[in-house]
Amino acid sequence: MVNRIVVGAHYGLRDWIAQRATAVFMALYTVIFAFVALSLPEMSYEAWSGLFRGGLMRFLTLLFFLSLFFHAWVGVRDIFMDYIKPTGLRLALHVVIIFLLVGYAGWAAQILWRL
Amino acid sequence: MSKRSVHFKIYRYDPDRDEKPYMQDITIELEPSDKKLLDALMRLKGKDDTMSFRRSCREGICGSDAMNINGKNGLACLTALDGLEQPVVLRPLPGLPVIRDLIVDMTQFFKQYHSIKPYLVNDNPPPERERLQSPEDREELNGLYECILCACCSTSCPSFWWNPDKFVGPAGLLAAYRFLADTRDEATNERLDNLEDPYRLFRCHSIMNCVDACPKGLNPTRAIGKIKDMMVARAV
Numbered sequence: 001m002v003n004r005i006v007v008g009a010h011y012g013l014r015d016w017i018a019q020r021a022t023a024v025f026m027a028l029y030t031v032i033f034a035f036v037a038l039s040l041p042e043m044s045y046e047a048w049s050g051l052f053r054g055g056l057m058r059f060l061t062l063l064f065f066l067s068l069f070f071h072a073w074v075g076v077r078d079i080f081m082d083y084i085k086p087t088g089l090r091l092a093l094h095v096v097i098i099f100l101l102v103g104y105a106g107w108a109a110q111i112l113w114r115l
Numbered sequence: 116m117s118k119r120s121v122h123f124k125i126y127r128y129d130p131d132r133d134e135k136p137y138m139q140d141i142t143i144e145l146e147p148s149d150k151k152l153l154d155a156l157m158r159l160k161g162k163d164d165t166m167s168f169r170r171s172c173r174e175g176i177c178g179s180d181a182m183n184i185n186g187k188n189g190l191a192c193l194t195a196l197d198g199l200e201q202p203v204v205l206r207p208l209p210g211l212p213v214i215r216d217l218i219v220d221m222t223q224f225f226k227q228y229h230s231i232k233p234y235l236v237n238d239n240p241p242p243e244r245e246r247l248q249s250p251e252d253r254e255e256l257n258g259l260y261e262c263i264l265c266a267c268c269s270t271s272c273p274s275f276w277w278n279p280d281k282f283v284g285p286a287g288l289l290a291a292y293r294f295l296a297d298t299r300d301e302a303t304n305e306r307l308d309n310l311e312d313p314y315r316l317f318r319c320h321s322i323m324n325c326v327d328a329c330p331k332g333l334n335p336t337r338a339i340g341k342i343k344d345m346m347v348a349r350a351v
Contacts (some may be wrong), residue, residue: 081185081318
């Protein structure tokens with residue numbers, strides 16, 4: 001490949017919107033979660049796991065984790081784009097991060113449904 | 116009354132003579148007429164003519180004498196000597212290759228500026244007199260057209276430091292929005308296509324160093340936000 005500066009990937013808007021949308025959802029979830037957790041009658045394992053046994057809370061929490069991982073993906077990719085100059089290394093790191101975050105998402109779901 | 120003087124710490128580098136850059140301590144006696152930092156630099160130039168910097172209009176219009184003054188980018192001709200913390204530390208604009216002393220190579224900066232096609236694109240035959248705008252449409256260009264391309268903003272932007280070859284930078288994006296906002300321009304779609312890129316536009320994370328640095332009081336971050344708004348309006 002010749003060594004020329006190439007730009008013009010024609011993406012970025014969707015990720016930029018998604019990063020903002022996920023941030024808003026995470027902020028809302030944090031408020032909801034704080035409210036629900038503080039209104040628990042007692043801080044016991046039963047009360048805590050009962051909280052996540054409810055369908056809605058489980059659904060919202062899963063969405064929270066998915067938002068977190070997508071948000072993290074865009075952010076970490078931005079850091080790599082700034083600081084990792086060799087294209088091959090950058091691509092390899094992107095792949096590692098994707099696998100890691102997808103793995104985390106599966107793990108989060110497993111934990112939630114085990115409670 | 117004792118004479119005013121100013122103590123400088125200046126970045127010096129002449130690639131023909133110096134192995135590497137160094138900081139020079141120097142004190143300059145001022146005349147009563149010396150009001151701005153550029154006046155003091157001209158006194159210094161009179162004393163040591165190897166000292167190199169760009170300047171031209173000396174009134175904040177040409178944008179030649181941009182430099183890093185006490186850690187912040189600005190124009191020497193618009194910076195008052197009174198109130199400047201001493202020693203006054205002068206460095207070349209950060210992030211661009213140094214040619215000599217305070218003179219930097221602006222090639223990369225202008226390459227990015229040219230990449231956004233900083234001119235009106237309208238293929239319709241021109242009317243007999245001129246292409247008119249309503250006063251409201253013209254209003255939108257205020258705060259955009261005043262840019263003097265001094266590079267204070269782009270060279271204070273970390274995203275531009277890390278990717279000067281790929282990120283257009285605040286000055287270029289401000290100019291891009293100046294033509295996106297112009298109702299006489301007809302290349303809006305092409306301009307948005309040209310910018311829709313994770314490097315060219317979306318390296319901006321709105322940290323607003325550009326707004327802080329701009330000696331003309333312009334707001335590139337707001338212009339960049341409006342470009343993003345236009346993209347959203349086009350996409351959703």
